[in-house]
Amino acid sequence: MLETVSSIETTHVPDALRPTIEALAKVARNLSYTIRRGPLGQSLGHAVGENTDGDAQKALDVLADDAFASALGAAGVRWYASEEREEIVPLSEHGRFALAIDPLDGSSNIDANVSIGTIFSIYEAKGDSYASLLRPAREQIAAGYVIYGPQTQMIVTFGAGVQTYLLDPETDTFKLVEATKTIPEGSSEFAINASNYRHWSKPVRAYIDDCLAGSEGPRGKNFNMRWIASLVAETHRIMSRGGIFLYPGDDRPGYGRGRLRTVYECAPIAFLMEQAGGAATDGCDPIMSRTARTLHERTPFVFGTTVKVDRVAAYHDLPDHEVSALFGNRGLFRA
Ligand SMILES: O=P(O)(O)OC[C@H]1O[C@](O)(COP(=O)(O)O)[C@@H](O)[C@@H]1O
Ligand SMILES: [Mg+2]
Ligand SMILES: [Mg+2]
Structure with a gap:
């Protein structure tokens, strides 16, 4: 239903990364919809197994991981690493990027209707999958998270400040709401x-x-x-x-x-x-x-x-x- 609508405003997104960010936004938009439906849709919070770290894997962890992996192959990603998978997976031979993801962060909160999210990190891909992702964190070219809360927002950086996008429920598009986000001082x-x-x-x-x-x-x-x-x-x-x-x-x-x-x-x-x-x-x-x-x-x-x-x-x-x-x-x- 939501597939045909453009997923995100891309003015601040570097050209090469647009397909990847659009694919991330599209999956996040669909996840947001699934999460909002809660028990009216699929069952999300029940355990379906364990991941490589021994953490309980919830149905939504697996659903999110599958959705990101299948969308990103056609969106410039060569190597895909996920919390939910033991090894790095090759997606597209001609992809330019290596992407690491926590598809669903905060899984213990799914049933409690507390905010959860997705976290991602992007590097230029190398020929070797592990060399592409096990490298200095400073070599990241983009990173961000999506928060599925009262509002769904994507917060992202491409190395030139931090931008905030808000999923507009009226248009189903992530709209830029803050071009330069800075952390306030003085909190206790x-x-x-x-x-x-x-x-x-x-x-x-x-x-x-x-x-x-x-x-x-x-x-x-x-x-x-x-x-x-x-x-x-x-x-x-x-x-x-x-x-x-x-x-x-x-x-x-x-x-x-x-x-x-x-x-x-x-x-x-x-x-x-x-x-x-x-x-x-x-x-x-x-x-x-x-x-x-x-x-x-x-x-x-x-x-x-x-x-x-x-x-x-x-x-x-x-x-x-x-x-x-x-x-x-x-x-x-x-x-
Ligand atoms: O239950 P604890 O030990 O306080 O840990 C909470 C932490 O675990 C996490 O849920 C780990 O993330 P996942 O849900 O992706 O495994 C963090 O989001 C959170 O900060
Ligand atoms: Mg996590
Ligand atoms: Mg997780």
Whole structure:
């Protein structure tokens, strides 16, 4: 029904990438429609298996992955890497791009009608599939996400700022609503899954302790906490009003390098953050300087307003006696 309508305004999209972005937008538009229909349409939130990382795969994860893979072959994509597939898949021999995707982010939220999303990252393709995608994140030529929330929006960068497109329900087209998105300074919000507190390293605990101490602690002001458990929704909130997100490594089995995946979750969000004036690190070093060694590799992930992200890195540089001190004695971080 929606196939014939143009999917996105492409004035800001580089010519070579237009077919790819149009195909992404077309699939996202159809997914948005499927998600909005919820139980009136296909069953979306039930588990259908496990992906390579051992995460439960929901029906919507698989449906989204199949839809993107079948649309992108005819849209300039040579190599397709997905959270839902163990290996990189060849799509079109003559395609110019390599694309990595988290087709459906935040799957645990499908049944709860909370915002979910799609995250993608694009490189120039090389002859070898893995060499095309396991390379410095700074070599990305485009990255973005789609948020399926009260509004469906696509946020994208081609290396010259960040653009926001809104899916207009009246025309079924993604329309440009913001040509240069920048992260506001001054938010007092931090996002972390605090149920893992006892598993965190000392620097992460110290950083959060100092936020929780509020106006009585070394920061001298109160903070607010958020945790949606949809990376895309957290990213969008930070893009819209600032703040910081942390998913650190912790000492639970399998979580030494956190939960989030470098290639199709963290690298694209890091690119967007930098282009919007923010920052993204693994707690210490920029994600954009990293090269993933494997397709499904995880990384600790900290992103948001630059001064806040830098502050987390500074906690990692503190000597042990400072980081272990009660906040009242941690002299370096008095606001
Ligand atoms: O349940 P946890 O450990 O808080 O993890 C939540 C994180 O997991 C994710 O859902 C992982 O993404 P997927 O749904 O694509 O596997 C993120 O969106 C979110 O930030
Ligand atoms: Mg995800
Ligand atoms: Mg996913």
